[in-house]
Amino acid sequence: MSSEIGKHRIWKTALPYYAISLALGLTQAWANRFYMGNDGVSYLDMADAYLRGDLHAAINSSWNPLYAWLISLDFLILRPSPYWEYPAIQLLNFAIYGVTLASFEYFLRGWLTWKQGDEIAIRIVAYGLFIWTSLILIGVWTTNADMLVAACIYGTLGLLLRAQSMRAASIPTSICLGAVLAAGYCCKAVMFPLSLALLLVAWIILRWRRALTATFVFVLLSASLIVALSISSGHPTFGDTGRVNYAWYVNGVAFRWWQGGPDSAGQPLHPPRIALSSPRVYEFGGVFPQATYPIWYDFAYWYQGMHVRFNPQKEPGVIWFNLKWIIKLLGRDGGGFLLGCGTCLLLCKKRAQAFKDLISMWPVWAISVPAILLYCAVHIEARYIGAFAEVLLLAGYTAFNFSGKSWAAGIVAMSLLWAILFAPVPTDGARYLPSHSGSTNVSWYAATELQKLGLQTNDSVGSVCYSNRRNVLWARLARVHIVAETDWNVDFWQLSGADQNRVLNALARSGARMAISDEAPPNPALASGWRQAGNTNYYAYSLSTLSSLSQNNGSVAGVSLRRNIETAHSFIGTR
Numbered sequence: 001m002s003s004e005i006g007k008h009r010i011w012k013t014a015l016p017y018y019a020i021s022l023a024l025g026l027t028q029a030w031a032n033r034f035y036m037g038n039d040g041v042s043y044l045d046m047a048d049a050y051l052r053g054d055l056h057a058a059i060n061s062s063w064n065p066l067y068a069w070l071i072s073l074d075f076l077i078l079r080p081s082p083y084w085e086y087p088a089i090q091l092l093n094f095a096i097y098g099v100t101l102a103s104f105e106y107f108l109r110g111w112l113t114w115k116q117g118d119e120i121a122i123r124i125v126a127y128g129l130f131i132w133t134s135l136i137l138i139g140v141w142t143t144n145a146d147m148l149v150a151a152c153i154y155g156t157l158g159l160l161l162r163a164q165s166m167r168a169a170s171i172p173t174s175i176c177l178g179a180v181l182a183a184g185y186c187c188k189a190v191m192f193p194l195s196l197a198l199l200l201v202a203w204i205i206l207r208w209r210r211a212l213t214a215t216f217v218f219v220l221l222s223a224s225l226i227v228a229l230s231i232s233s234g235h236p237t238f239g240d241t242g243r244v245n246y247a248w249y250v251n252g253v254a255f256r257w258w259q260g261g262p263d264s265a266g267q268p269l270h271p272p273r274i275a276l277s278s279p280r281v282y283e284f285g286g287v288f289p290q291a292t293y294p295i296w297y298d299f300a301y302w303y304q305g306m307h308v309r310f311n312p313q314k315e316p317g318v319i320w321f322n323l324k325w326i327i328k329l330l331g332r333d334g335g336g337f338l339l340g341c342g343t344c345l346l347l348c349k350k351r352a353q354a355f356k357d358l359i360s361m362w363p364v365w366a367i368s369v370p371a372i373l374l375y376c377a378v379h380i381e382a383r384y385i386g387a388f389a390e391v392l393l394l395a396g397y398t399a400f401n402f403s404g405k406s407w408a409a410g411i412v413a414m415s416l417l418w419a420i421l422f423a424p425v426p427t428d429g430a431r432y433l434p435s436h437s438g439s440t441n442v443s444w445y446a447a448t449e450l451q452k453l454g455l456q457t458n459d460s461v462g463s464v465c466y467s468n469r470r471n472v473l474w475a476r477l478a479r480v481h482i483v484a485e486t487d488w489n490v491d492f493w494q495l496s497g498a499d500q501n502r503v504l505n506a507l508a509r510s511g512a513r514m515a516i517s518d519e520a521p522p523n524p525a526l527a528s529g530w531r532q533a534g535n536t537n538y539y540a541y542s543l544s545t546l547s548s549l550s551q552n553n554g555s556v557a558g559v560s561l562r563r564n565i566e567t568a569h570s571f572i573g574t575r
Contacts, residue, residue: 013120014105017127021101024131025140029094032141033087034441038296038468039063040089040143041476045291047071057288060298061233061240065225066186067145070096082477083444089143097140100151104130104390107154110161111394115361118403125397126390128412129337133386136333136423142383145187150387152184152191156198157364157391164205164363174210177202178217185222189239192222194371201363233300240300242378243308249379250311250318256295257282257487258303269305276506279490279499283510285460285483293472293482315377322376329382330389332422336415337393343411344400351400358399365395442536447478449534454542455480455514462507462515462543464492470518474538484510493521508543515541 046068049058059065070092080088108126112119138146159177181198184191195218203211222238230236247253253265259274260267272284272295284295284302291297330338348354358365368388375384402408455461455478463471463485475482484507486492492503507515517539521527530539 013123017123018101018105021127021131021134022098024135025097025101026094028135028140029090029097033090034439034443035141035143036086036089036443036473036476037143038293038472041292041472042297043068043071043143043145044085044089044476045288045297047075049290051075054290055228056232057290059228059232060301061189061229061237062244062298062300063241064145064186064188064239066148066183082447082479083441085477086441086443090141093140093143093147096147096151097134100134100147100154101130103151103154103158107158107161110158111364111398114161114164115357115398117398117401118405118408120405121403121408122394122398124405124408124412125340125402126394128408128415129390129393132334132337132416132419133390136419137382137389138386139383144383146383146386148187149184149191152180152187153367153387153391155180156184157367160198160201160205160363163202163210171210171213174206174213175217178214178219179221181214181218182221185218185238186225189241190374192238193374194367195222197370198367201366205363234304240303244300244303244306245378247303247306247308250314250377251308252314253303253306257284258306264307264309266305266307268303270302272302275484275510276502279492279495279503280487281484281490281503281506281510282487283484283506285481285511289481291481292476293467295485296468296472318378319373319376322380325380326372326376326385333382333419334389334393334415335422336411336418340411340415341393341396341400344397344402348400354399354401358395361395361399365391368392443473444477446474446533446536446538449536450474450478450514450516450538450540453514453531453533453540455540459513460511462510462512464490464503464507464515464517465519471516484512492517493519504541504543505546508546512543515543517541 042063046058046060046063046065049055050065050068050072058068071089074088074092078084078088078091108123111126112122134140134147134150138150140147156177159173159180163173163177181191181195185195199211199215199218202214206214226238229239233240247265248255251265252262254261257272258268259271270287272282275281275283282295287301288294288297295302345351345354368391371388372380372385457479459480460483461475461480463482465471465486466488467475467482467485471482486503490503492500495503504515517530518537520532520537520539521530524530524532524539527539529545530541532539
């Protein structure tokens with residue numbers, strides 16, 4: 001009976017914070033209901049591949065599958081039209097946020113049971129931190145798996161807290177621990193090494209049989225994905241995202257359209273084809289024929305053959321650069337929470353004991369430090385560290401004997417106001433709020449207007465600009481495939497007329513039916529053959545007008561076709 005009363009009291013205490021967090025998450029999802037990111041388009045294409053049973057296309061070593069599986073389920077239930085496709089994803093994102101919130105409450109209850117203190121004050125600060133880290137650092141609206149990762153982190157820590165408080169874990173708890181860690185790995189490849197670190201914590205604080213059970217479940221559930229990714233990529237791997245990012249940000253390998261180099265990096269097995277050397281145009285059709293943007297659908301595929309080596313000369317500079325970025329991020333967005341935590345430290349009368357308490361909490365916060373350092377060694381973004389920042393700051397507030405609900409409410413109010421004021425401010429070019437959200441479905445409108453100009457489903461299109469900026473968003477809704485584009489340092493509208501014609505001819509030879517620009521020409525009246533898509537900034541050029549030229553250059557087109565076929569055969573063989 002007392003247990004039931006205790007649970008009722010906990011729910012009554014938690015309900016207001018839970019309701020406020022849900023309301024804010026729903027507001028953010030609704031405000032950005034037509035938003036889509038370029039990573040999200042790849043997940044949507046993966047979901048389509050799973051739904052049609054095309055496992056060869058669905059499994060790739062760039063994007064782990066759990067988010068795509070949930071999108072597949074979302075599409076099966078809602079069956080959205082192109083207009084409602086992006087809102088359907090935002091609805092899914094809100095549902096994932098709800099799961100993350102429940103996982104966080106599970107973690108927080110374990111925390112409050114494990115570390116005694118002013119429950120109301122700690123809960124107020126904990127939920128304030130959650131709102132900041134989840135809505136601003138991660139974002140409900142972002143179309144990637146980082147919110148799912150946060151849910152798995154909170155769930156894992158909640159299980160470890162309960163296990164340590166009892167000095168033993170039941171078999172169901174051990175099984176759940178391994179399953180949650182495996183789910184985290186299915187979200188993002190970086191969770192594989194982090195899961196091993198969390199299992200190491202489990203081996204330290206649990207009896208060996210229970211730790212072995214958790215490890216066995218994790219290995220069992222993760223093995224099938226590792227095998228599938230290894231077969232798909234042609235080499236043993238738990239995911240190639242980390243190695244490709246290391247090559248980009250540390251080894252100096254080209255971020256896109258890799259043709260080889262630096263010397264130590266080797267040569268690609270199947271690079272994107274150079275359709276025109278100057279101005280540079282690349283073509284990459286024929287490999288992932290159902291993907292909206294093949295060069296980003298499985299970017300690791302285009303880097304097969306690359307050698308990644310640890311670079312001791314550059315690594316310290318990369319780590320220092322990323323650490324400075326984190327300090328700037330936390331100072332600008334989380335300055336209120338840091339100031340509050342520092343004030344609590346100054347007011348703490350037993351600081352030595354407080355630091356001892358903080359050290360005693362190591363099973364919870366210890367994973368946050370190596371996780372952040374792991375990201376710093378390669379590349380870091382705000383959305384990567386949301387859950388880890390939450391845990392570190394919460395440990396600080398708890399250790400410094402934080403108490404007083406009025407004091408807690410004041411800190412949270414000041415900190416969230418601080419975060420809201422600074423959230424839209426770019427930090428080294430990063431933006432934490434979406435840049436093209438609102439009440440208008442811009443991508444759908446652009447897709448329909450381009451269809452009025454003759455674009456049809458499954459058409460191949462070429463881009464005279466960097467496609468991953470905006471073109472990929474409408475292309476997904478129009479169900480077309482971007483198969484060629486200019487290098488991102490090419491400003492098409494500043495080229496001479498002769499060079500513009502050379503670019504258009506190269507796009508035509510790639511098989512593209514239409515060329516698209518996401519920027520208006522400086523003088524539309526002088527842009528012969530280009531037509532504006534409705535009232536948007538998109539302009540289209542029908543490449544069918546160049547068909548006669550393509551026929552006159554039939555030998556060139558034949559070579560391109562043969563190369564497409566050879567690349568497709570190579571792709572089938574390696575996958």
